[in-house]
Amino acid sequence: MPLGERGGWERSESRYCGVETDFSDDVPSLLSFNISTGGFDYVLALLMNPSYRPSLVEGKGSETQVLPVSGSDLVLAPSQWSSHVVGKISSWIDLDSEDEVLRMDSETTLKQEIAWATHLSLQACLLPTPKGTSCANYARCVNQILQGLTTLQLWLRVPLVKSDGDASEGLTDSWELWNSFRLLCEHDSKLSVALDVMSTLPSETSLGRWMGESVRAAIISTDSFLTNARGYPCLSKRHQKLIAGFFDHAAQVVVSGKPVHNLPKASDSNTEGTQRHPLRSYLDYVAYLFQKMEPLPEQERIEVLGYRDFLQAPLQPLMDNLEAQTYETFERDSTKYIQYQRAVAKALVDRVPDEKASELTTVLMVVGAGRGPLVRASLQAAEETNRKLKVYAVEKNPNAVVTLHNLVKLEGWEGIVTIISCDMRFWNASEKADILVSELLGSFGDNELSPECLDGAQRFLKPDGISIPSSYTSFIQPVTATKLYNDVKAHKDLAHFETPYVVKLHSVAKLAPSQSVFTFTHPNFSTKANNQRYKKLHFNLPSDGGSALVHGFAGYFDSVLYKDVHLGIEPTTATPNMFSWFPIFFPLRKPVEVHPDSPLEVHFWRCCGSSKVWYEWSVSSPTPTPMHNTNGRSYWVGL
């Protein structure tokens, strides 16, 4: 029975809760007890008798041998096996043991158990934690297995540990164990991690790294629970926050261990015939945490289904015409147009003092007018400030011009608004503008060629005229983003690793604060101006978090529309309630491991050719990556 219905969360994988069980050769009873009676959604159960060792089987290799599995495939319906059982691979296996018999037995058993799980169409199997610090043979064997799997997922069990002690004390940062294992398995998307949550937690920074990894399960031992005033199990505030984070990232909770809380006896009238599962109070507490999650806003509920971590190619509005439905979506972003209206109002007041408001007419040009939202915002600013306005609406898309014409007719703007069906770069204006208004910004600011378009349009701006926006800046920050990396990798070509994507970032760990990259200011009448840029950046990981893997860079923009009116998506200064832009993601062909004591040095270039503009990027330290997108061979924006 899933953890509950909760404002959008009921669609998340995290609503299922499992329980780790002992070996049983009576799987139907195991299910009946833990699922029907206990209320858990699935059992994490051993598939084979734990006393089994291939080398000890008598008459080894005999034709009458039968695997010591927990029961025939027919004891459950196929759908029960796949919904209610996650296979637990024998904990005794040690594929990196010095003992050759143990090592061979381990490999044989691992392969037999995975084959049995595949036979049953299980959804996942839990692999035991590597025994020592080396896991090369274990990873090789798992990698062999992964090549043959189609639907079965493997979860590597790893304790959630990060101590500051030195390495001689054994495992100090379990993330490094996970990182080695998954690098040896080449980031296989069927391999993910199940974290054993202990009573002591590492630092916040350290925990944050896991949000960019593919964590499928958080296994919480009953020992890690505290006891509340009424004797019931509960979790510390820090544990609660961690579990909420896992829920939000589609990881499931598994309860493990023996009951360690002496619960108040149920009243006599209730005990009769009621067989209560010994771990029920732990499950109830997990369900309580799930149900206490903030409901998702309506916008996010759609995103959970469709947009989170979904890679999209950026728009190319200069080369391609937008479609009606795209215009419609963007026009609904009222926050954005309110900011524009505020900026135009301030510019109008600066331009025309109150005493001249009735005589001076300001000439405002909307370049890239689309279906008219900036025309409307500008006219509302004029009305609000009581300024006289003459508007030119310049638009290159002939299909949007049809709508503009209808809009002008419908609103009775014929005397005020002139529609120009033309590319702003080629229009011969009959007069010059006081204010030039545009919305040509992409997720990375200049990536939809706002600089080139406005450079072309400023020839019909008066020398003292105003551009709205007056400047914009791009930002990047390094991220761990396993899912995005794997989605890029799935294309199996270089081009997709050299393309930035527009994406609603979610399963991402932000490893350092963002830093500014390129800035453009308008108008810019300098004869030396050009739009090529180069920036070198240094990022330092916080010292208390441990190492992390950088899969690429999250990109944002912030824009000054006019004076103190800004608009942007850089996380620390983002305009609230605006949905027109998702961040951008620049991937790395080979992820780079970064330590807190060695900074990450990154280079970004904006390159301009006669017919296209593109970015190149690379990392030079701690490990150099190849240059990405040389000559714009994989990604470019057409002029």
Added chain:
Amino acid sequence: MPLGERGGWERSESRYCGVETDFSDDVPSLLSFNISTGGFDYVLALLMNPSYRPSLVEGKGSETQVLPVSGSDLVLAPSQWSSHVVGKISSWIDLDSEDEVLRMDSETTLKQEIAWATHLSLQACLLPTPKGTSCANYARCVNQILQGLTTLQLWLRVPLVKSDGDASEGLTDSWELWNSFRLLCEHDSKLSVALDVMSTLPSETSLGRWMGESVRAAIISTDSFLTNARGYPCLSKRHQKLIAGFFDHAAQVVVSGKPVHNLPKASDSNTEGTQRHPLRSYLDYVAYLFQKMEPLPEQERIEVLGYRDFLQAPLQPLMDNLEAQTYETFERDSTKYIQYQRAVAKALVDRVPDEKASELTTVLMVVGAGRGPLVRASLQAAEETNRKLKVYAVEKNPNAVVTLHNLVKLEGWEGIVTIISCDMRFWNASEKADILVSELLGSFGDNELSPECLDGAQRFLKPDGISIPSSYTSFIQPVTATKLYNDVKAHKDLAHFETPYVVKLHSVAKLAPSQSVFTFTHPNFSTKANNQRYKKLHFNLPSDGGSALVHGFAGYFDSVLYKDVHLGIEPTTATPNMFSWFPIFFPLRKPVEVHPDSPLEVHFWRCCGSSKVWYEWSVSSPTPTPMHNTNGRSYWVGL
């Protein structure tokens, strides 16, 4: 309002019916009249004023020009545009005209109209029929457009004509026009055909070719309807059959033209306030045809959704172990096991005369016993014939052996059935068998390596022993299969064109009767026997059907289990109600056009290496294709 709910058909695209309309600049009224009042699902409507010619526009190139479209995008909601309007490109365009002005005007208009349709997110546009016999420039321009489309489909309008007259009379076979056009556009999957159904129809053979093409719509002129006794429109029997075929292939009907039937006046009491659409009686007749379709059997209803024309890689049961769910599906095919039971029963009776039934025990070995269905069928045959039986169940999959053990225990077969957990090729049997029973056949008979497995197993068959099956033969026939070809092509590599697929053939035109390819007989104790094969085949297209494009070959098998008991999927002799095998499809890298007067010469090879078996195939006439799958480089079955 869709044509109706009908036993599974309500899931088909063919349930929507359109109407071709005149140009209107009041699209909301056009929809209200034809959809709300008329009952049609969509209109096939001109998007731009038919009097528009770009070269005649005054002030050409002016910045104040507005496209003469049928209305602003805002007159309908986005969902209305896309659900209820199919764009009709101006009929006057002629991109292969000798008149350069007309040619340039045509290209400009075509591109503007497609851009407008894209702006509106329409699902499809109808391209007018090419004016002359040449369509190269038209196809070039459409091909340019196709490169930029993502969701919009283009339907090329073509009359359904095939006369026996000579070419000097003009168009004799409209399929050739379509074939040229789509070959010039490289089989783009966004380009399909809309057929104008005339009052006279070509031969059945000729019509059959279209069932392998991507026909999206059948446009029926009111002129093509007959009049029934009560004065209502109806269609000839041949037209009815054709339309049923289109419904079955997800093509939609569009009614076109002016009403030509004088319907009996409605009674006075009914006319008041009822505005009846003039084409309503035609729509009602089309709906009647739709509702009269045979309901789909339950099995087919699932197939319509999931399996029809869906390419699957063939199983490799020798290399891979089947999963429990796969066993379960195949075990449910009772027809197959009834045939096996009949074959075993006949063999037992032949082997042991009635008078010795109580003393002689027949040794029967099931090689590849899986989870036991052939063991059960054999024991039932023994019971039915009163023969004594000893069974060895040989199975290499250790996971299925678990189930077999449980089955034997549950059924109390311990004294009769011995389970051997071993690959039949390597088992050292302690005694020899009278009867060897196996089910190792693939869709193409020998393609899952039954010959190699049984050759290995026959060493423990008595010299006079019986193999069930005793022989099997593969068959192929040439097919037009646009959808399958495009699905193979979508992978953009050679390997997928050199792989046979298991597929429930549906949108396929079978161009000639199937012919046998390879036969294998068991047991085969000849020392010269080997399993390599080569076969050259000649197929002749029927003389009354016109040319056709061969995209590849449909493959089948038929098997003699024992004497007169057979099992197979070759269409003319297929065992009814059996679902274990879909046909196989061998694609061609380059489709071959075949004329009725020049036969198709095809070569098939079965090649054997030390660790794999594979097919190679090619066409040598009328046009040679490259050899497919040389050395098994793209597809092979592992030993």
